[in-house]
Amino acid sequence: MDSIISKVAKIIEKSGNILFITGAGLSADSGLLTYRGIGGLYDDKHTDEGIPIEDALSGEMLAKHPEITWKYLWQIGSACKGAKFNRGHEVIALIEKIKPGTWVLTQNIDDFHRSAGSKNLIEVHENASELYCTKCRFRTTSEVFLAGYGTAVPLPPKCPECGGMIRPNVVLFGEMLPEKALQQIYRLESMKFDIVLSVGTSGVFPYISGPVILARQDGVPTVEINPCDTILSKMVDFKIKAGAAEALDGIWKEISKS
Ligand SMILES: [Zn+2]
Structure with missing residues (x-):
């Protein structure tokens, strides 16, 4: 694995434009139990209401039974309380500092990339710390409005x-991506990258696997960092079978050597 890490580090050193695509596995290294970016407290389990967690966390449920959706949003919010970005997020931000053409496309909703210092950031599923009223223009944050999920309030x-x-x-299950995210993805697809790295994502969403497939077609080196095999594993040039924080730290050590 070390030789793959040093090969990838060498390509990054020579690259101007770098794309990181990140998912739940990166935040998992922060101790966050993630479920496709929303919280993995419920892997393969049904909720108390006997429905799959995807249904509880869907736009349809929020419209019909907001108290159910909010019950699980609350559980996830309080489970994530106190978690912060990890070495993986840090290394990605460090790479952006020395390579300003670095971009991050993330499906995570936890704000860790921003707090670690990444600037060129596309959050396709938006950000859980922002709250808004469905009827008027009122906007707030979970920190301010819900004491960071610290104090119980009537739900919704x-x-x-x-x-x-x-x-x-x-973006809840079954909801469309916001227009802003679609435009950002569209713009990203027109950029030319020198290397594309998928980090801790299963690649099930087309807008997450898409840039890897496009890079592959253009002969751009592709990397997957994931302890598990995914639909992307056989497609990429370099597979690093390890956790995100460990692998990215290894890459950064190689870069700082030279
Ligand atoms: Zn309102």
Whole structure:
């Protein structure tokens, strides 16, 4: 594995434009149990209500039974309380510092890339710390409005301005990607990258696996960092079978050697 890491580090050193595509596995190294970016507290299990977690966390459920969706949003929010970015996020931000043409496309909703210092960031599923009213223009954050999921409030939370329902600014299951994210993905696809790395993502969403497939078609080196095998594993030039923080730390050590 060390020789693959040093090969990848050498390509990064020669690259101007680098794309990192990140998913749940990267945040898992922060002790966050992740479920396709939303929280892995429920792997293969049904909820108390006897429905799959995807249904509980869907746009349809939020419309019909917001108290159910919010119950699980709350559980995930409080489980994530106190978690912060890890060495993996840090290394990606460090690489952007020396290579300003570095971009991050993430499906994570936890804000760790931003707090680690990444600037060129596309959050396709938006960000769970932002909240907004579904009826008026009221916007707030989970820190301010819900004491960071620290104090229990009646669910769903109500807007102080108009009494409408408050929801997190995230893409729930069954919801469309926001226009902003679609435009950013479209722009990303027109950029030329020198290397594309998929980190801790299963690649099930087409907008996550798409850039890897495009890079492959253009002969751009592709890397997957993931302890598990995914649909991308056989497609990439370099497979690093390891956790995200460990592998990225190894890459950074190689880069700082030279
Ligand atoms: Zn309102």
